[in-house]
Amino acid sequence: MKYLFTFLVLFVFNYVNYAQIIPEHNTEKCGSDIVHKWRLEHESGYAESYAKLQSYVNKFVAAHPDGFSPKAVITIPVVFHIVLSPTEHAGFLDSRCTENIGTLNTDFAGLSTHSMGDFPASLKANCDIQFCLATISPTGAATTGIERVDYNGPEWTAGDNGVKQSSGGGLDAWDPTSYLNIWVCNLTGSLLGYGTYPTVLDNFYGLVIDFTATGTTGALPPFDLGGTASHEIGHCFYLEHIWGDLGACSVDDGINDTPIQESSTSGNPTPPLLDACQTASPGIMFMNYMDYSDDIAYANFTPDQKTIIQALFASGGILEPLTNSIKCGIPLVADFIGNPSVPATVNIGGTVDFTDLTTGTPTAWEWTFTGAVTTTSSTQNPQNIQYSTLGLFPVKLKVTKPNFADSITKLAYIEVINPLDVNCDFIGAPTCIVAGDSVNFTDLSTNTPTTWKWKFNGGTPDTAIVKNPQNILYDTPGVYSVYLHASNLTSSDTLTKLGYITVMDPSEVPNANFMANLTNMQAGTSINFTNQSTGLYDSLQWYFSGAVPPSSTSNNPASITYNTVGDFNVTLILYSSTCNNDTLIKPLWIHVFDPADVGPVHADFHATTSRLIYVPGATVNYEDLSTGNITQWQWTFYGGTPPTSPAQSPQSIGYTIPNIYDVCLIVSNSLYSDTLCKTEYIVVSDNPWPNNSFCDTVTNILPTEHPLTFMHLTPKYWGYFPGHNGSLTKYYAEKVTNYTFSEVSGLIIPPVKCYSASPNNKVIFTIWDVDNQGLPGSVLGTKNVLINTFVPLIYKSVMFDTPVQVNGQFFVGYQLYYNTPYDTFVVYMSPNRPNPIDNHLYLKKNASSVWQTPTQFFQDTMQVNVSLAISVIGCLVGINVEEINMDSQISVYPNPTSDKINIELKDFVPSSFNCNLYDLTGRKIKIETFNTNTNFYEIDVSKFNNGIYLLEINVNNQRTVKKVSIIK
Incomplete structure (x- = not known):
């Protein structure tokens, strides 16, 4: 029998293929700590590997304060290398290894029946680790998982790696990424075993145990219950001795749920066992496998020890490869299906057939059918399982084969119904919405219910009694359940769908968007993509048609190479487990051309962010929309930082000074170039604009072109130009170039003559886009x-019902009708201009006619180059701006005005009042305000230029902003 005693030993450590001497030391029951400390001092690289292991495990434990369990039990293939003399071999049967596998599985599953003393049973953890004897050798041949070699040399000492090498008289390890290697030999003195910490998975990783402490039958008491292997494998799984190895109450094993104890324990103490560190019950945890107690006393690994063990097998852990080993055979994964199919709905008295779908070839089956007439079965595919009780029932299947077992329970899998009773069911559409949206519900209950009671948690209304409730509004983000009780005269049923409706905050809705540093390039070019998506999503997927690689899951894919000439799609998909996915496809977005193919180019671009911005810190992103085989881009950002850029689509161009700025782009290749300047394209202000928009009026009439005019067409035609006339001119269109506006809200019309032959006769004011011929x-x-x-000679504003979206160039004008008798409607225009390039007016007789200039239309020798005197009321819609709305309390009139502005405060007397006037660049205009009455104020604007201004009114420390038009 081996006992603990002190002796001097010559310690041979063969990690580097030559002997090294370890100084004299105290020999213990376990040599793991001795080996570990020697390696820290003498083995190159070991300290660094151990520190890395410590850091990884500490981070894992900190990230899982409530512990960690894998999705499935981890089964580790084990190989026993038995290195004994012929006489020792004869007394050591293979069954000893099989027995030790059994004790290991009991110990690591937390199934030991040994007492925990005064400690709670919750400290006996199931580590979710099992062991099996390998059945497949490294060469793929069948094996028992046990190999032997005769050895007639001296007893082995702790750390003598000769036992782990055939060249040293022992046996070589099997691949440590696929097997846990256990060497069984005759160890010297009282040494029962030692294990190595998992710093590296090399051919020396594993444990060595004495043959007298292996298995149960024939092992020597008190180490005859397999506890030595459990203890040493604990070290292989990075567990320290429970007392911390230094013998003091200030030293611990670093694990929270193992009490500090002064020193190791021997024998089989009676609990509670107290020491200098633990002076009251429950005392020290001598029953822990990481103490030195007798096997009969061993009872547990703790939950925190389990977390450390599982850290090694988790993703990124050093023992993760062992989780994928199939050296004991293919693991079992239990599964099945019932017929009727999932979920199986069965009429009372009906039967269900079950089919085993388990993978891994089980050899035994244990079925449990709760609620059925036949409640169990051991056949692989049970048939005709009858259910005669109403209700919802689970089905369980446990499958086994040598070394493996698995089970699955499908809850609420069988529903037994009365076919004549109401069976409640419903659907909602959609079930994932943005706050403020509605859901429609449809009753799907069977057997003709006649009454319904709905409850909509979080909905408005929150109840309903109709069959199919519609437009149930959800205003608040969250996850909500829906309840339905349906009944008829003879039966009823209730269904609650928990978490059925998901309501998202608008800011959380996935919205895919992206940009690339190049979209127009020569073949062979590599480009980078930037994800500009917003909202919440779990993962993403890119697809690059015609590129290498063709897909990516990176947030910002780089070095995507296009080798083939053509135009290619780019797709970005955002996947959300919370709500709907979102997909953005930019068709034919990537243009790849042959470097030898040189042709004309056409410049175009737009801003992808708001063009109405506020300083400080305001930036704008631009996207190139140019066409042709372009090799160079040159941007100029007036007022921007940086002021120029050679990028195809520059991002984050900063603006710091309030003003209205131009942006220009020159695109070119070796033979061609083109330039586009968008004047007054970016509006920068340090003051907020009302209604989230910057607005202005523009006209093609020059300041010097007054007085305005029109033309009599007599004697050649009756009537007027531009208006009703004898040539039956029906359409008049004025070309406008304005890159500031994003929309047109209205027109200001200067009528000369306006006579309606009938009260219902009308003019249709129209906005057109520009075709590819500029018409x-x-x-x-x-x-x-x-x-x-209309009133002759009086300006009239015409506002569109919905603002009309425009993009830089567009036409404004009107369509006339020639009724009987004729109407007369004429609009002012500019005086005639000498240069045809200054003509902006186009006209035609009817819808099928061709648009012409006035000179072309009248086929006259006199050149007519004019513009309609219509003013466009346009706006640049920008970012959201918070403002206080006092419209109901403040009136500003007349608006438009020519000389003065009146401000009337309704129903209250102000304690404070002041106002400011700003022009379109945000510049403050000096004004005088006259208080004509307690609630009335007047501002003189007679000397100001025509245009739109912002009037800021501050009353009682509250602010509102009004747009004011000045027209003279």
Whole structure:
């Protein structure tokens, strides 16, 4: 029998293929700490590997304060290398190894029946680790998981790696990434075993145990219950001795749920066992496998010890490769299906057939059918399982084969119903919405219910009694359940769908967007993509048609190479487990050309962020929209930082000084170039604009072109130009170039003559886009106005019902009708201009006619180059701006005005009042305000230029902003 005693030993350590001498030391039951400390001092690289192991485990434990359990039990293939003399071999049967596998599985599953003393049973953890004897050798041949070699040399000492090498008289390790290696030999003195910490998975990793402490039958008491292997494998799984090895109450094993104890324990103490560190019950945890107690006393690994063990097998852990080993055979994964299919709905008295779908070839089956007439079965595919009780029932399947077992329970898998009773069911559409949206519900209950009671948690209304409730509004983000009780005269049923409706904050909705540093390039170019998506999503997927690689899951994919000439799509998909996914496809977005193919280019671009920005810190992103085989881009950002850029689509161009700025782009290749300047494209202000927009009026009439005019067409035609006339001119369109506006809200019309032959006769004011010939194209928006609402020589504003979206260039004008008797409607225009390039007016007789200039239309020798005197009311819609709305309490009139502005405060007397006027650049205009009455104020604007201004009114420390038009 081996006992603990002190002796001097010559310690041979063969990690580097030559003997090294360890100084004299105290020999213990376990030599793991001795080996570890020697390696720290003498083995190159070991300290660094151990520190890395410590750091990884500490981070894992900190990230899992409540412990960690894997998705499935981890089964580790084990090989026993038995290095004994022929006589010792004869007394050591293979069954000893099989027995030790059994004790290991009991100990690591937390199934030991040994007492925990005064400690709670919760400290006996199931480590979710099992062991099996390997059945497949490294060569792929069948094996018992046990190999032997005769050895007639001296007893082995702790750390003598000769036992782990055939060249040293022992046996070589099997691949440590696929097997746990256990060497069984005759160890010297009282040494029962030692294990190595998992710093590296090399051919020396594993444990060595004495043959007298292996297995149960024939092992020598008190170490005859397999506890030595459990103890040493604990070291292989990075567990320290429970007392910390230094013998003091200030030293610990670093584990929270193992009490500090002064020293190791021997024998089989009676609990509670107290020491200098633990002076009251429950005392020290001598029953822990990492103490030195007898096997009969061993009982537990703790939950925190389990977390450390599982850290090694988790993703990124050093023992993770062992989780994928199939050297004991293919693991079992239990599964099954019932017929009727999932979920199985069965009429009372009906039967279900079950089919085993387990992978890994089980050899035994244990079925449990709760609620069935036949409640168990051991056949692989049970048939005709009858259910005669109403209800919802689970089904369980446990499968086994040598070394493996698995089970699965499918809850609420069988629903037994009365076919004549109401069976409640419903659907909602959609079930994932943005706050403020609605859901429609449809009853799917069977057997004709006649009454319904709905409850909608979080919804408005929150109840309903109709069959199919519609437009249930959800205003607050969250996850909500829906309840339905349906009944008829003979039966009823209830269904609650928990967490059925998901309501998202608008800012959380996935919205895919992206940009690339190049979209127009020569073949062979590599480019980088930037994800500009917003909202919450779990993962993403890119697809790059025609590129290498063709896909990516990176947030910002780099070095995507296009070798093939063509135009290619780019797709970005955002995947959200919370709500809907979102997909953005930019069709034919990537243009790849042959470097030898040189042709004309056309410049175009737009801002992808707001063009109405506020300083400080305001930036704008630009996207190139140019066409052609372009090799160079040169941007100029007036007022921007940086002021220029050679990038295709520059991002984050900063602006710091309030003003309105131009942006220019020159694109070119070796033979061609093109330039586009968008004047007054960026509006920068340090003051907020009302209604989230910057607005202005523009006209093609020059300041010097007054007085305005029109033309009599007599004697050649009756009537007027531009208006009703004898040539039956029906359409008039004025070309406008303005890169500031994103939309047109209205027009200011200067009528000369306006006579309506009938009260219902009208003019249609129209906005067209520009076709590829520079002429009026598609209609963007219209507004019908009765002619008799106009007054000659008085300006009239015509506002569109919905602002019309425009993009830099567009046409404004009107369409006339030639009724009987004729109407007369004429609008002012500019005086005639000498240069045809200064003509902006186009006209035609009817819808099928061709647009012409006035000179072309009248086929006259006199050149007519003019512009309509219509003013466009345009806005640049920008970012959200918070402002206080006092419209109900403040009136500003007249608006438009020519000389003065009146401000009336309704129903209250102000304690404080002041106002400021700003022009379109945000510049403050000096004004004088006259208090004409307690609630009335007047501002003189007679000397100001035409245009739109912002009037800031501050009353009682509250602020509002009004747009004011000055027209003279």
